[in-house]
Amino acid sequence: MTQFLNKKIEVTNTNFYKMINKVIDNAEVAVADIPNNATLMLGGFGLCGIPENCISALVAKKTEGLTCISNNAGVDDFGIGLMLQQRQVKKMISSYVGENKEFERQLLSGELEVELTPQGTLAERIRAGGAGIPAFFTPAGYGTEVAEGKETREFDGKMYLMENWLIADFALVKAWKGDTAGNLVFKGTARNFNPMMAAAGKITIAEVEELVPAGELDPNAIHTPGVFVQRIFQGTGYEKRIEQRTVSA
Numbered sequence: 001m002t003q004f005l006n007k008k009i010e011v012t013n014t015n016f017y018k019m020i021n022k023v024i025d026n027a028e029v030a031v032a033d034i035p036n037n038a039t040l041m042l043g044g045f046g047l048c049g050i051p052e053n054c055i056s057a058l059v060a061k062k063t064e065g066l067t068c069i070s071n072n073a074g075v076d077d078f079g080i081g082l083m084l085q086q087r088q089v090k091k092m093i094s095s096y097v098g099e100n101k102e103f104e105r106q107l108l109s110g111e112l113e114v115e116l117t118p119q120g121t122l123a124e125r126i127r128a129g130g131a132g133i134p135a136f137f138t139p140a141g142y143g144t145e146v147a148e149g150k151e152t153r154e155f156d157g158k159m160y161l162m163e164n165w166l167i168a169d170f171a172l173v174k175a176w177k178g179d180t181a182g183n184l185v186f187k188g189t190a191r192n193f194n195p196m197m198a199a200a201g202k203i204t205i206a207e208v209e210e211l212v213p214a215g216e217l218d219p220n221a222i223h224t225p226g227v228f229v230q231r232i233f234q235g236t237g238y239e240k241r242i243e244q245r246t247v248s249a
Contacts, residue, residue: 020182020226021181021214022229022231023232024232025233026057026233027054027057027207028060028061030054030087030205031061031063031205032209034058034170036062036064036065037064037067038066038170039070039168039218040066040067040069040168040171041069041126041168041170041173042055043070043190043194044070044079045071045189045192047078047241047242049186049191049193049194050074051169051172051173051174052238052239054140058083059082064088064090065092068080068083068085068092068094069091069093069166069168069197070093070124071096071113071193072094072095072096073100073103074100076101076102079099080092081099084103090112091113091114092112094115095117096119099153107204118140118141119164120138121138123196124136124138126161126166127195128166130198131199133165134164135164138160139158142159146161147161150162150163159247167200168197170204170205171201171204172201173194173197175194175224176190176209177210177217178210178212179210179212179215180189181226182228183222183225183226184215184226185222185227186224195223195224198224198236203230204229205229206224206229209238211234
């Protein structure tokens with residue numbers, strides 16, 4: 001017994017993660033079980049850091065009745081705009097939607113339900129969902145249409161309104177690098193809504209530009225731990241479009 005207790009067993013984090021493999025073949029497999037009427041979070045800011053492959057797979061799959069939580073709605077022929085074209089989106093919970101004429105048309109015609117949320121509030125609602133915080137108070141939107149139907153309360157002489165968390169059936173995120181255990185590293189502006197959405201999805205699907213074996217990523221550089229990611233695959237054919245290109249004469 002003493003000999004057993006004194007025996008040194010070394011299990012490193014690297015060895016542990018090598019036993020975990022969350023890799024799937026491609027976007028089509030990743031979204032295969034997303035049903036009609038699901039609630040989705042889609043990472044990205046403008047067209048930066050959006051899950052292009054997953055969106056294309058959903059368009060091909062013709063999944064409909066979706067509630068999409070995203071900072072914006074893409075443009076007419078790219079990003080979530082592709083799903084809007086196919087009438088796959090029932091409701092948008094967004095902040096900035098000014099680059100999409102089809103979004104505007106569906107909103108004004110009553111075809112699309114829209115919940116506009118201040119950008120900081122949207123980010124905090126998603127973060128709260130990932131942290132398990134069901135509600136919080138913020139001054140943003142008090143006294144405007146945003147506050148209609150919401151509880152308000154005074155703190156230290158200032159009025160606040162209560163906002164509820166946001167969680168999703170599936171969170172679709174896009175990272176620069178990832179490993180087979182689901183750890184993610186985002187690059188530049190793509191580190192926007194993606195990390196917080198990864199934590200707020202019941203099932204998180206990550207597409208990455210580069211997929212490496214577990215243990216190759218610098219632990220200090222990881223933005224989203226693999227514990228938040230259930231599926232990961234290496235994407236292809238990223239366009240990385242620019243919404244509005246301005247050049248000098």
